[in-house]
Amino acid sequence: MLQMIRPTPAGEDLAETTAAKALNVIEASKRLAAYTAVDQHVKPEHRSKELIVSAGLSLGDVDQYPTIDVTLDGADEVDSNLNCIKGGGACHLREKVLAEAAITFILVADYRKNVEYLGTNFEPGVPVEVVPFAYAKVLRDLKTLGSPNANLRMAVKKAGPVVTDNGNFVIDAPFSRQHMLNPFETLTKIKMLTGVVEVGLFCHMAKAAYFGNKRPQEFPDNCVMKDGSITIKRNDGTVEELTSRNSQ
Numbered sequence: 001m002l003q004m005i006r007p008t009p010a011g012e013d014l015a016e017t018t019a020a021k022a023l024n025v026i027e028a029s030k031r032l033a034a035y036t037a038v039d040q041h042v043k044p045e046h047r048s049k050e051l052i053v054s055a056g057l058s059l060g061d062v063d064q065y066p067t068i069d070v071t072l073d074g075a076d077e078v079d080s081n082l083n084c085i086k087g088g089g090a091c092h093l094r095e096k097v098l099a100e101a102a103i104t105f106i107l108v109a110d111y112r113k114n115v116e117y118l119g120t121n122f123e124p125g126v127p128v129e130v131v132p133f134a135y136a137k138v139l140r141d142l143k144t145l146g147s148p149n150a151n152l153r154m155a156v157k158k159a160g161p162v163v164t165d166n167g168n169f170v171i172d173a174p175f176s177r178q179h180m181l182n183p184f185e186t187l188t189k190i191k192m193l194t195g196v197v198e199v200g201l202f203c204h205m206a207k208a209a210y211f212g213n214k215r216p217q218e219f220p221d222n223c224v225m226k227d228g229s230i231t232i233k234r235n236d237g238t239v240e241e242l243t244s245r246n247s248q
């Protein structure tokens, strides 16, 4: 059973306590979704890392092994057709390569990211990785495409723009509901812009999405947290609700 007990120290700032409590709920719900997704999709024969290492063999990367059995990854938001926004952490190029290499691609997220259409809760917009030389031109293009507030993502702990693992910049491009109701069309328009390396819209890729849910009634003021249910959405349109894996 997953249980988190967080006593409230006397005198602790109320806002801080509430924020920490909300974070615990979100992290616990996502962890439960991840456990369930691994249980259902990562079979014993896929758990080969120890076998490889103990046999003295080398672990490979996707450039050596372009077909992967299962890729499980998080997302910034997932719509009702399992399209998703990724790239909040500026890793969406590599993540999309791993997702495309996978026979089965599975998403794992907390309840806040389970939405009807993309951009409902995730406000920064569509992450767009661009070669640095082209960023100003791509920014201009994105505004013309319908994202007037597109902006270059700036680093928080250093001066200047965020630089990806691939040495590129990231633009965050918020689009209207109308654009996000057809994310594949929006994806293809952005991808066609010269200078764009990859777009953080993953369309028609996921086989299923696992969302960890909270149960507010189980999170009273003393902050004793029990695990909640999991919502599983599949690409065949089915939706399944699993009650707590360890319900008492």
Ligand SMILES: O=C[C@H](O)[C@H](O)[C@H](O)COP(=O)(O)O
Pocket: 030, 073, 074, 075, 076, 085, 086, 087, 088, 089, 090, 091, 092, 095, 109
């Ligand atoms: O680039 C990062 C990823 O695409 C997602 O933004 C990330 O996996 C979501 O992280 P979290 O589940 O911690 O919100």
